[in-house]
Amino acid sequence: MPSSGEVHKRRTAAVARGVSSVITSYVDSAAGGHVRDVEGREWIDFASGIAVTTVGNSAPRVVEAIRAQAERFTHTCFMVAPYESYVAVCEQLIALTPGAFEKRAALVNSGAEAVENAVKIARHATGRPAVVVFDHAYHGRTNLTMALTAKNMPYKHRFGPFAPEIYRVPMSYPLRDGGLTGPEAAMRAIDVIDKQVGGPNVAAVLIEPIQGEGGFVVPAPGFLPAIAAWARAASAVLIADEIQTGFCRTGHWFASEHEGIEPDLVTTAKGMGGGLPIAGVTGRADLMDAVHPGGLGGTYGGNPIACAAALAAIDTMRDLDLCAAARGIEQQMLPALRAIAPPGCEVRGRGAMLALEFVQPDGRTPDAARTAAVARACHEAGLLVLTCGTYGNVLRFLPPLVISSADLARGLSIVAAAVEQSH
Numbered sequence: 001m002p003s004s005g006e007v008h009k010r011r012t013a014a015v016a017r018g019v020s021s022v023i024t025s026y027v028d029s030a031a032g033g034h035v036r037d038v039e040g041r042e043w044i045d046f047a048s049g050i051a052v053t054t055v056g057n058s059a060p061r062v063v064e065a066i067r068a069q070a071e072r073f074t075h076t077c078f079m080v081a082p083y084e085s086y087v088a089v090c091e092q093l094i095a096l097t098p099g100a101f102e103k104r105a106a107l108v109n110s111g112a113e114a115v116e117n118a119v120k121i122a123r124h125a126t127g128r129p130a131v132v133v134f135d136h137a138y139h140g141r142t143n144l145t146m147a148l149t150a151k152n153m154p155y156k157h158r159f160g161p162f163a164p165e166i167y168r169v170p171m172s173y174p175l176r177d178g179g180l181t182g183p184e185a186a187m188r189a190i191d192v193i194d195k196q197v198g199g200p201n202v203a204a205v206l207i208e209p210i211q212g213e214g215g216f217v218v219p220a221p222g223f224l225p226a227i228a229a230w231a232r233a234a235s236a237v238l239i240a241d242e243i244q245t246g247f248c249r250t251g252h253w254f255a256s257e258h259e260g261i262e263p264d265l266v267t268t269a270k271g272m273g274g275g276l277p278i279a280g281v282t283g284r285a286d287l288m289d290a291v292h293p294g295g296l297g298g299t300y301g302g303n304p305i306a307c308a309a310a311l312a313a314i315d316t317m318r319d320l321d322l323c324a325a326a327r328g329i330e331q332q333m334l335p336a337l338r339a340i341a342p343p344g345c346e347v348r349g350r351g352a353m354l355a356l357e358f359v360q361p362d363g364r365t366p367d368a369a370r371t372a373a374v375a376r377a378c379h380e381a382g383l384l385v386l387t388c389g390t391y392g393n394v395l396r397f398l399p400p401l402v403i404s405s406a407d408l409a410r411g412l413s414i415v416a417a418a419v420e421q422s423h
Ligand SMILES: *Cc1c(COP(=O)(O)O)cnc(C)c1O
Pocket: 109, 110, 111, 112, 113, 115, 138, 139, 140, 141, 208, 212, 213, 241, 242, 243, 244, 269, 270
């Protein structure tokens, strides 16, 4: 097998520079909470391929489902010759997403594509143009989802012009909005919508119930319900982007459940496929079915191998009670991270979606340099972690939900040593 160094040299000559990687080692295998490179070096996995391998890498049931489906057929295109597993995934999405109302679902390939389709559906169903999004939001890298995303570098820089009719309003960000309560922060956002957009023009309000790339921002209690109530009153579609938060990650099937909100549409991807690319839009039947036949779809959407993997992953989540596992991870990690965090730095998150925001001693000024140094030290010591945040100053933790508590403890001690070294 070629060494990581050899492959890396070939990569530089073959792979576009715009596609970057966190580490320069090349993977040989991964399972449970571990990733192993071609040199036999092991990392504890606090990244899960960005919240994807929730059931663990190469989870046995997922592997068996993929193998069995690959032997039957690999692709017919659901729009040409349909198959049962696509229907079964939609039934699972309908059963698991919040809200007991009648729903429909549609399957696509990626998170960005799910968000694009949710916006298409909301605009079509309402006949309105405007989409409201929030500061620090991340919704993907396609043209529309870049427009929906807040952060310029690296996602948007020189990639415009962007899609029109996107309006950005302030998020509830307890560390950074001067102690506004959830309802106060919602009033601030709603005032901008009312004055600058106008409720009757709003097709959709699109929000991550806990922000992902934007910094694992957990809005103050009451923020999401107030936004949901405004959307309902304005007959605007509330779209919850649960692509990172969904499928047990935060200790519930969906993060919307923590605040008891029932979004009209929910976008899902990442964890739902057990590592295969699959995504969905699920929501109110009247909205979903407003679109004419042929208006939604795509060549690969709900590919049969990805559907088989998703059904096996969802079964695994249910059988192993991975929502409870996520709450257990929170119980073990939160106190440890609070003990590790330097004075003024904030530890936050839910379930196995936790973060440490690094600030200067003033308790406010972002410390991106320290965050990068801590992440680098973790990688060198054998722990895969990711950073995020508008200011690049948030270290985020997304372990697979099947990780052992011994591996969690080992990973946490690596974080502790890296933070200790970093000042
Ligand atoms: C990752 C992510 C997306 C985009 O998903 P892709 O599969 O990378 O296109 C959209 N929204 C949120 C909240 C995400 O975390």
